[in-house]
Amino acid sequence: MLAQRAFHQSLRRAVAPGAAAKFAPASSALMQSRPVATNTMSEPEGRKILEKQRLNRPVAPHLAIYRPQITWLGSGLNRITGVALSGGLYLYVAAYVAAPLTGWHLESQSVAAAVAAWPVLAKLLVKSTIAFPFAYHSFNGLRHLMWDFGMGFKNKQVIQTGWAVVGLSVASAVGLACYGTF
The missing domain is CATH 1.20.5 (Single alpha-helices involved in coiled-coils or other helix-helix interfaces)
Known part of the structure; x- marks a missing residue:
């Protein structure tokens, strides 16, 4: 003021x-004017005053207060799957680049032969662990593109498309995990 x-x-x-x-x-x-008074104080004294003030501040709402909704669950899962996919890609590329120096065999033929030797349950678990984030992030990306064009903003549509993305992602992950396994 x-x-x-x-x-x-x-x-x-x-x-x-x-x-x-x-x-x-x-x-x-x-x-109207008000005189301003300042006091010099040491760093620990200033911190004590700030700590007392923080105790009187209102606490921001936490996720545990609200009932989970598909909108914020979907938003969080989209971010998590994006980080998982990009982080996994960076790790694989780093390992692939370091493979000649370390003696690892990460060529396509070697990886395919190693995975073919696994038990069926292990193949399904690993493939579905990779397939679900990929499918979910892809379908939710299409949902966001639809929003960019200004479609599907009504509450009912947002909830329906959110559950549709989850259903399509699970079905696609199962399909991708089963493909070539049996």
Whole structure:
């Protein structure tokens, strides 16, 4: 507020430079002012004051307060799957680049032969662990593209498309995990 008042007063003075003396007493008489007192204190004393003030602040709502909804579950899962996919890709690329130095065999033929030797349950678990984030992130990306075009913003549509993305993702993950396994 003080900065705003000072700004307005400077504008008044800038508008009428010859009348600055005329406006200064009138505006300062009408303006309310409060003296500012400052105290010098040590760092620990300042921290103690801040800690006491923080105890009186309201606590922001936490996720545990609200009933889970498909909108924020979907948003969080979209971020998690994006990080998992990009992080997994970075790790694989780093391992692939380091493979000649370490003696690892990460060529397509070697990886396919190693996975073919696994038991069926292990193949299904690993493939579905990779397939679900890929499917969910892809379908939710299409949902976001639909929103970018201004479609599907009604609450009922948002809930329906959210559950549709989950259903399609699970079905696609199962299909991708089973493909070539049996």
